[in-house]
Amino acid sequence: MARTVAFDLDEAIEKALDVFWEKGFHGTSMRDLTTAMQINSSSLYNSLGDKHQLFLECLRYYTRKRRTLLEQRANAFDSPREALESFINEVAEVVIKDANGCFAIKTAFEVSPNDRTIQTLLRDDNDFTHTFLSTLIQSAVKKGEMAASTNAGLVADYIISTYTGWYELYILHKDPLKIKKLAQFMIEQVLH
Amino acid sequence: MARTVAFDLDEAIEKALDVFWEKGFHGTSMRDLTTAMQINSSSLYNSLGDKHQLFLECLRYYTRKRRTLLEQRANAFDSPREALESFINEVAEVVIKDANGCFAIKTAFEVSPNDRTIQTLLRDDNDFTHTFLSTLIQSAVKKGEMAASTNAGLVADYIISTYTGWYELYILHKDPLKIKKLAQFMIEQVLH
């Protein structure tokens, strides 16, 4: 009945995400996007909407992918305490790898304060991570791997807010060892 | 000999800082700035330079002011441990007060990855805070207020990176109690 779209939507979103990730929302122009995505602006507006809608789509793509990874990780360990330790170490690895920091955190600071939709999306994503960590911590407590007095929700927030700072520290200092030491120190501090 | 500038430079910088703080570097236009500063763009370029130079001036103004506050605080306590505790609690208060988060942290994520000058400026500011906290921690150790085994530099980095995350958490959740609980938890965890 009608012509079909000539490009892969997910691939296009991935490429747009790369640009937004590097340059931020306001630092990215539609020309930057169409160049990276290798599609015409009319096709872009036709299939994905305007700049803001595209940004939202990228953010959803990013958070969705991260959730999948998170869930896969949770199932790879018998010991919840080991799962937590592995989670923290893996975050440290990602911090060192991502030259531009975490896209969600960058967006939280750049866009969230003036954009309710994005704030809500990121809050929900944050809540997901929070639930994920809380559950692990509760399991660890039940198994006697962590102190019975542990406040799971509080410790989950504590972990989340601590590694957010690692991104800033790494952007400013580019010192991988510093991040790894901080990860090790947090493990000693929190998981007892 | 010649005409004098008709506006107060520091006042103008403060107003520019407010705008940059709320909207970020790329989200702020020169019209936004001249409107808020209530000066003509020719006067602005004449006295402070272009957008990037003005931004740098705002960032220097912000970090300088914060350093002054930091040093005042250090001298207000006899006990270094109490000074640290007060520092952490005060950070929590500031996090809750600043609707847009810390200007330095916002800038670290938005601009630093693509701007060496600003990255260096923020790194130096970070180093200053790091030295400030390290010194306090070392004093606390000497006075027997903290464990002798304490690694002052590491704990300083740990404190800095933890409260960075509070800003993100507060932007997303707007929950003052959560921040205060995290501050209290950090005090219990770190200052023993």
Add this chain to the structure above:
DNA sequence: CCTTTTCTAAAACAATCGTTTCAGAAAAGC
């Protein structure tokens, strides 16, 4: 007061912004 210098206001600058238009190409059902 007059000269010198530097300021300010308004307008204009080219460039780029996000977005739309329009003519035509391409795919699928009949």
Add this chain to the structure above:
DNA sequence: GCTTTTCTGAAACGATTGTTTTAGAAAAGG
């Protein structure tokens, strides 16, 4: 293979971007 529908490419849209120009106002020293 024609029709219908939707896509694509190139060009263009007005608006806004950061910055500069120009004409004139204002301050200070001689």
